[in-house]
Every structure is written in C-alpha cells, then in structure tokens.
Amino acid sequence: MTNAKKFVVEINSVWCKGCSLCVGVCPKKVLELNERQKSFAAKVNECIGCRQCENICPDLAITIKEASE
Numbered sequence: 001m002t003n004a005k006k007f008v009v010e011i012n013s014v015w016c017k018g019c020s021l022c023v024g025v026c027p028k029k030v031l032e033l034n035e036r037q038k039s040f041a042a043k044v045n046e047c048i049g050c051r052q053c054e055n056i057c058p059d060l061a062i063t064i065k066e067a068s069e
Helices: 021-025 052-056
Strands: 007-011 031-033 039-041 062-066
Touching: 007 039, 021 031, 021 052, 052 062
Parallel strands: none
Antiparallel strands: 007 062, 031 039
C-alpha cells in the first residue's frame, strides 16, 4: 500500500481557450480536450502534482491542489 499524494485538478472552462498546451506538457497524460475544445482532467487519479499544466496555461485557467483525505 502506497501513501502517494492525491491531487485535484481544477480547470476554469470559461477561461480555457483550448490551446492544448497543458495537454502536451502533462507527463502523465491526465488532461484532454473535450468536444468543445476545452481542457478537462480525463485521468485525475494519475496526476502527480508537478504543476506543469498550471505553469504553462496562458489564461491561468488551471489550478492544482493537494487533495484532502
């Protein structure tokens, strides 16, 4: 049993313009674009909390938080 930290991926879909920079930078392929070309966390349980998506987003639409158990 591991004590790996879990993370919450919050995406403001109003601010997201669908540039997909976050999709390309995620090392665990957590993010995808939906049918409206907005980013969403398709595999949220895979998030390692590196915050690369948060840092690359030009619209500040992504926030990564440590999940409270």
